[in-house]
Amino acid sequence: DTEVTQTPKHLVMGMTNKKSLKCEQHMGHRAMYWYKQKAKKPPELMFVYSYEKLSINESVPSRFSPECPNSSLLNLHLHALQPEDSALYLCASSQPTTGTEAFFGQGTRLTVV
Amino acid sequence: DAKTTQPPSMDCAEGRAANLPCNHSTISGNEYVYWYRQIHSQGPQYIIHGLKNNETNEMASLIITEDRKSSTLILPHATLRDTAVYYCIVRPRGATNKLIFGTGTLLAVQP
Numbered sequence: 001d002t003e004v005t006q007t008p009k010h011l012v013m014g015m016t017n018k019k020s021l022k023c024e025q026h027m028g029h030r031a032m033y034w035y036k037q038k039a040k041k042p043p044e045l046m047f048v049y050s051y052e053k054l055s056i057n058e059s060v061p062s063r064f065s066p067e068c069p070n071s072s073l074l075n076l077h078l079h080a081l082q083p084e085d086s087a088l089y090l091c092a093s094s095q096p097t098t099g100t101e102a103f104f105g106q107g108t109r110l111t112v113v
Numbered sequence: 114d115a116k117t118t119q120p121p122s123m124d125c126a127e128g129r130a131a132n133l134p135c136n137h138s139t140i141s142g143n144e145y146v147y148w149y150r151q152i153h154s155q156g157p158q159y160i161i162h163g164l165k166n167n168e169t170n171e172m173a174s175l176i177i178t179e180d181r182k183s184s185t186l187i188l189p190h191a192t193l194r195d196t197a198v199y200y201c202i203v204r205p206r207g208a209t210n211k212l213i214f215g216t217g218t219l220l221a222v223q224p
Contacts, residue, residue, distance in 0.1 A: 004156075031210045042200065042214035043157065050210055090156055096210050101147070104156035 006091050006105035014113055015081060021108045023074040023091030029103075031096035032074040034066060037088040037107070049074060050096045081112045117201045122219040125195075131188040133218050135201030138182040145204045146177060147212070148186045150197040157200065157214075160186065191222045 004025045013019045023032065031050050035043035048056035049068040063085075065077040074091055088109055094102035118136040125131040137146065147162040161168055161175045163184070168175045174187040188195055200217040 033210075033212070042198075042216055043151075045211060045213060048210050056211065088154075092156075092212070094210070094212075101159040101162065102212055103159065106156045 004091055004093055004103050004105035006089075006108050008108060009106070010109045010111075012111045012113060013078065013081065015083070017081075018077070018079045020078065021076040021089055021091075021110075023076075023093075023105060024072055025093040025103070026072055027093060027103065028071075029093035029095055030071060031094050031102075032068060033092040033094075033102065034074070034076050035090040035092065037090060039087075043090055047076075078110075081110075083112050086111045117203055117215045119199075119201055119215060119218045121216065122221065124221050124223055125188075125191045127193060127222055127224050128190055131186075131191040131195065131220055131222070133186040133188075133199050133201075133220060134183065135185070136183045137201070137203050140181050140203050142181075146175065146181075146184050147202040147204055148173070148175065149200045149202065149214075150195075151200070151217075152194075152197040160199075162204075191220075193222050193224060196220060196222045 007022045033048050034046040036046055037043040045058050046060045047066045052068045063080050067075040088107040090107045092102045092104045094100050145162050145164050148160040149157040151157045161170055161173050163175045163177055177184045198217040198219050200214050205211055
């Protein structure tokens with residue numbers, strides 16, 4: 001199983017809503033990532049978890065709150081987002097060492113209204 | 114972090130080899146070169162990676178120059194389904210596990 005599963009596939013939320021994005025993998029990977037991708041732009045790294053601990057936060061606003069409850073799950077909690085936060089949110093996983101490949105999910109298309 | 118430079122777009126005829134270049138002149142000795150591609154509206158897909166030697170798998174070949182300052186991804190027989198944005202990434206060494214995407218090359222395979 002080389003799959004990273006993201007739910008939901010699409011999400012529309014208001015600026016006052018609280019929602020969560022979910023990511024799951026069963027490859028035994030101990031590094032998990034969140035990326036944000038705007039239209040016609042490359043994915044931008046947001047967070048990296050290594051062994052269930054946050055190891056990298058690329059200066060992401062606090063309205064995005066990541067959580068890694070166990071080695072298979074990664075959540076991204078959303079609160080008080082702005083319309084400019086509308087994007088494709090991608091999750092990925094890998095072993096936490098250089099020289100290994102990362103597997104990406106198909107993403108959650110988020111629209112903030 | 115080593116930066117990469119890729120042409121913004123390329124065309125290739127179906128059935129011909131697609132050769133996608135990447136410059137990474139500031140690469141460090143222990144940094145790997147990775148290639149990913151992203152078909153429209155899908156998540157990025159791993160293609161291949163290498164350190165010093167040329168590599169080949171069922172999808173593609175990776176040719177790295179001897180000085181490691183550039184590389185070429187070769188898709189031997191391009192099909193319409195290979196139309197995608199191809200990203201060349203130099204992965205920093207150490208425990209940071211960063212995978213930083215540059216602007217990539219949009220490869221359009223023409224029938």
